[in-house]
Amino acid sequence: MKAVLYEAPKSISFRDVPDPAVDTDTILIKVSYSFICATDIKTYRQGHPHIVPPTILGHEFSGIVESVGSDVESFSVGDCVTGSPFINCGTCESCFRGRPEVCSARKFPSNGAFAERIAMTNEYAKLGLFTVRPTFLRQAALSEPVACVLNSARSFNPRPGESVLVVGAGFMGVLNALVLKTVFGVRAYITDTNTERLKLPASLGIEIVEDTEKLSGFFNAIILTPPIPELIIRYQSHVLPFGHLVLFGGYAKGTKALFDPNMVHYTGSKIVGTSGFSPFDFKTAVNLITDGAIDLNVFMTNMYEFSSSEFQKAFIDAMDGRALKAGFIL
Template identity: 25%
Template structure:
C-alpha cells in the first residue's frame, strides 16, 4: 500500500509499504482524509524534538474501520471514525490526576508511531471515536485541531464577559476563535501580520482584527480595555520574544495560554507576573476533548470546512508541502484525500 514517509529532515516521499494488521486491542482504519498540521511540517523540516525517524506522519485523520483486532468491543467494520492521537500509559502521575495528554510515557500517533498518511493505519481501540451521520469524514479529519483550541481555552478558564486576544491567525488561532465563539465569548481580538489571514478571521467572527506590523498592539489593547488589560490571551503565534509584551497586555488576574514548542528562551519580568498575579499555562495536545468537538460539529456550532483552503489528492503530497512552505498567506488547512 502507499504511504507518505519522512525518512529524515527534508527527505520525504510516497513509498510502498506492507499493510498493517489489527493486533489485539487495535482497530485497522481505512483512511479517507488527513489534514496537514504545522507539526507535520516541523517534522519534515527537522524541527520536532519528539519524532523518531523514519516516520509516517499525520495525526489529523478520519476514515472507515476495515477490521478489528482480538478483544475489541463496540467497534465494527464499516464504522465511520476519527482518531485521537494521544496514547497514554494510564499509570503515571499525570494520568492518575486526569492529565493524560502530558503522560510521562506519552506517544502521539504520527510522531512516535505511524500516523494517518497511509492508506490503512492500525490504532488503539481506545483512541477511536464514532461519528454521527451529520459529520462528514472531511470535517472529522479536523476534529483534532479543534481539540487543541478546546484544551487551551479550558486551561485558561474563561469567565463570562472575558475579552480574548488571540495572537496568530493560522489554523490554531482560527480554531481558538471558532471554539471561543461557540462557548459564548463575545469580545475577541485576533492579531496577525498577514492581511489575508486577518480577513479570514473577520469572516469567522473575530470582533476586532489587528495587523501587528502596522499597529501598536499594546496601545490598541490598552485603549480597547480602558487601560485595564485583557483577561485572556492565547498565544497561537508561538514567538518566544513576544512573551514580555503579552504579560504587559494582560489584565490583573489575567491568563496567558502558551502553545509553542520553541526552545528559544523567553524573557520573563517577574514583577509583571507577580504584581498582576498572572496565570501562565502551557497547553499540549488535548485532554479527552474529542467528544466535545464532535458534538459541536454535529450541532453546527463549528464549521470545520471554513478552515480548509485546499483539498488535494494523496498523490500530490509534495505539491501540498510546497504550497504550505511557500504560500502561507494562501494556505490555511490543506486537506489530503485518499482514493475511496
C-alpha cells in the same frame, strides 16, 4: 499501501509500504481524510524529539472501518470514525495527577495518518476511537486541533463576555478564536502582522485588531500562537489583573524569553503554557463537531489528492503559507 514516509529532517517520500498488521483485537481503518499540521512541517524542517524516523507522518484524520478482529465488539465494518493520535497510559505520575495531556508513556496507533490505512487495537480504541455521522466525516478529521484548543481554554477558564485576544491568524489562531467565540461565548479578538490573513476571521465575526503597535486595550486572556519569544513581554502588559498570557505555540529548544516579574507579582496575572489534550478534550471536540456546534468547513478550501505529485504540492503550499490548512482526500 501508499504512505508518506519521514526518513530524516528535510527528507520525506511518497511510497508503497506494508499494510498495518492485524490480529483478533485489531480495528483496521481506511483513511478518508487527513490534514497537515504545523507539527508535521516542523518535523520535516528540523526533526522532532518524539518522532523517530523512518516513520509515517500525520495525526489528523478520519476514515471508515474496513475490518475488525473477532475479539472486537464496539466497532463494525462500515463505521465512520475519527481517532486520537495518542492515548495516555493511565499509570504515570502525570496521569495520576490528572494531567494526561503530558503523559510520559503515551500509546500510539500502528502508523501515522498520511497513509491509506491505519490500525488500532481494541484497547486503544476504547479511549482513542470515536464514531461520527457520515455527514461530519471530513470535519471530524480536525478533532485533534479542536481538542488542543479546548485544553488551552481549560488553562484560563474563559467566561461568557470576557475578552480574549489571539495573536496570530494562522490556522490554530483562527481556530482558537472561533472556538472561544462559538463555544465559550467570549468576545474574541485576533491580530496578525499579515493583514491579508485577517479576512477569514473577520468573515467569522471575530473582532480584528490591526495595529498592535498602538494597542492600548486590556484583555482577560491573550493567546500567543506564534512561537516568538519577544511577543511575551510585548503582550504581557495588556493582560488584565488576574488574567492569563497563554503560550500556545511550541518554542524551539533552548529558547529564552523576557517577562516582567512585577506584573505577575502585583497584578496576579499568570503566564501559562499549554500543549496537547486529554481524552476528555478529544471526546468533547468530536461531540462539538458532530453536533454542529462549530463549522470547520471554512478551513477546507485546500484539499489535495493523495498522490506523489499532490502530496509534494500540499506540503509546499502549507509550508509557504499559501494554504491555511492543507488536507488530503484518500
